[in-house]
Amino acid sequence: VDGQVRVRSIVMYVVGLVVLASATTGAFLAMRDVLAIGGSCASGGPYEVAVPCPEGTAVLIVGGIFGWLVGAGITLVAGSNLPGDYGTVAALAWPGLFLSFGWNFLEFGLDPADGGGVNGGMVFCGVLFFLMGGVPLVLGIKGLARGLWPPATAAVASTGTAPAPAPRTATVDVARPVDAAPVGSTQSTSAGAMTPSPTPPEAMTLPPQPPAGTSARAQPGREDIVGELERLAGLRASGALDGDEYERAKDILLGRTGEDAR
C-alpha cells in the first residue's frame, strides 16, 4: 500500500509540474503576443475595439493563472507526501512566473514594438517583477537545492516507516524517570531498555534516538542534584551537618552525578 501511495504521489508530482510549466509558458507567450501589438488589447463587448486581442490570448492568460495555481498546489501536496523535500519545488512557481513576465516587460520596454523610445513604465514593471521573482529565489536557493536534491537523512522524516520506531523511543523515555528515582540507576535502566529490543541495529541507526534519550535522562537528573544540594545546604545551615560532613556529602553527590553523566 505504501508503495502504491508513493507511485501515485510521484505521478501527481510530475503532473503538477507539467500543469504548472505549461500554464506559465502559455501565459508567457500570450503576454508576448499582447506586448507585440503595443501592450494592450480588447475583445468582445459592445464597443468598437481599436486593438483586438490576438487569438487565444484570453484562454492562455486566464487558463494560465488557474493552471499556475492548480499546478503549484498539486506539486506542493504530492511533493510533500514524498520522502525528501519535494514539496519545496512548488515554490519555483513564483520566480518562474515573475522572472518570465519580468523578462517580457524588460524586452518590450527597452525595445517597444511600436518602434518608439524606451518605455519607462514597462521597464519599471520589468525591474519590479525581476526583484519580486529574483529576491525570493536567491534567498530560498538553499531550500530549493534541498528540495531538488534532498539530503540522505531526509527519508526518515516523511516515509511511512518512521512512525513505527518513534513510539518505542517514547515508551523508553517515559518509563525511565519512574525507574530512575535514585540517580545512579538510570544507566542500568537504559541498558535494560535497550536489551529486549528485537532489532538492536535498527534502533542504533535511528538518528533521533540518542539525543532524545540523553536529554530525557539529563533533565530529571539535574533537577534531582539541585534539590539534593539545596537540602544539604539547608542541613548545614540548620547545624545538622558540620562543614566537613557537608563537603563530603556534596562530593558523594557530585561523584554520583559524574558517573551518571557517563
Added chain:
Amino acid sequence: VSTGYRVMMLTLTLAGVAAGIALGTWAHAVLS
C-alpha cells in the same frame, strides 16, 4: 533517501518541467 531515488526524482522534475514548456508552447501555437 538513496542516490538512485534522488536521481530519478531530479530527472522526473526536469522532464516534467520540459514537458510542460513543450505543452504550453504547443497550446499557444494551436490557439493563436
